[in-house]
Amino acid sequence: MRDTILKFEVSALAIRARTFIFSDPRSKALLPLIERTAPSNATIMITGETGTGKELVARYVHQQSGRADRPFVAVNCGAFSETLIESELFGHERGAFTGAHNAREGWFEAANGGTLFLDEVGDLPQSLQVKLLRVLQEREVVRLGARRPVSLDVRLIAATNVDLRAAVEEGKFREDLFYRLGVVTLPLLPLRERPADILPLARHFLGVYGERSGSPAIELSPDAEDLVFHYPWPGNIRELENVIQRATLIAPGKQIEPEHLGLPSRASREPQISARETEGLDGVRAMISKLIACGEPELLDRLIDLAVREAFAATGENQVRTAQALGVTRNVIRTYLKNAGLIGE
Structure with a gap:
């Protein structure tokens, strides 16, 4: 199977921010969705673990859009304190707060006409989530200390390495903002998958x-x-x-x-298995063979349930470690645990 290699040049980018390499079928399956949505102005949510290339995808989407010759501004929402991030995003007027000696545009204004990439959007405090929702709805921003809004023409691409749907269920992320950001979702799988x-x-x-x-x-x-x-x-x-x-x-x-x-x-x-443990594994195989011979109903479902419950207990009820132990994603484990009544809705 040939690799799909897409290259695009943008000055001062890191190596990984200039080249896509899709060889795995699961990676290639995502490419048509990226290609279809890039030319639009739709808001995009990119999900995936740290280091999976979320900014790379955002930059590629920008390069394939009609905004390619306009600014691409990347902001890590987790890099600023709660007291600074509002000024960073929306800007401020002179005297808006102590130390604001001059007026300054925020990142939304800096990206006007182009694309704003908000990385780790799940780290936004809830007070900022409300204001971000308003900016997206009204397509205008009001600087701190100002009374007049500034009109915006910005395409927003957000990214997160946390389960925002779970954050919504836990009351940590606004549901209306979640749906506003996720018009199109591009899930990036971890490299091990x-x-x-x-x-x-x-x-x-x-x-x-x-x-x-x-x-x-x-x-x-x-x-x-x-x-x-x-x-x-x-x-x-x-x-x-x-x-x-x-x-x-x-x-x-x-x-x-x-x-x-x-x-x-x-x-x-690789885990070292002792002779006694080998005997135990042989016992498990023998037990499964016997259950198959006896025509045990729903055997696979019962074995999967046992494996998930044992892994969940062995990892101290940590969903991420349970998923890693069983070789599946956290979302798969979370869904199973909810259906089994092991965690709440």
Whole structure:
């Protein structure tokens, strides 16, 4: 299967913010939706774990829109204190608060005519959520200390690494804002759930950083490729890029070996099963075989229920760790736990 590689140049961007590489079928399945929605002015919500490339997707959407020659402004909502973020987003007039010696436009005005990317929008305090909703509805912003609104023509792209629907249910995020932001949702899977992207991305970063370090022909050894492919990459693409960059700097020759990657070996990550535990697993297999022979009703559902309950208990009822233990997404686990009555609505 050939890789889908989409490149776009924007000055002063990081390496990962200039290139898409979609090789895994689950990644490629998202591409048509990105292509269809990019030319529109629809508000977009990008979801995914930290390091999955949310800003990359936002920049690509901007580049494929009619606003490509206008500003793209990226703001991390979690980078500012609650007292500063309103001024940062909406601007302020001179004297609006202590230290406001001059009037200043906010990020919405800075992005006027273009695209504003609000990363980690789930970190916005609720007082700001109300004001953001009004800006989206009225398409105008009022600076702190001002009386007259400023008209806006801004496309908003938001991103989050938290489950906003769960935040709505918990009363931490406004439901009306949730629906206003999520006209189109682009879910980015973690790297461990799209494994066919791992090695193409690694080779891409090898080419970039190998050339920068004066070793354009550097490559991964077969053992190093095996380690890279099977590592779970909790930091996703960002972690992969950093590991490859470091390896190109410390590898003495033209080939990167496992020891240059700084990753735990596969053997150290595989659980060691004792003889007694092996006997236990054999017992489980024997039990399943016996249940099948007896025609036990709904056997698969009952085994899945048992696995989820045991994992949930073993992880201290932590939904993220339960999902990781079972190799599924947190949303899948959350839905199952709710249906099983293990967590509240």
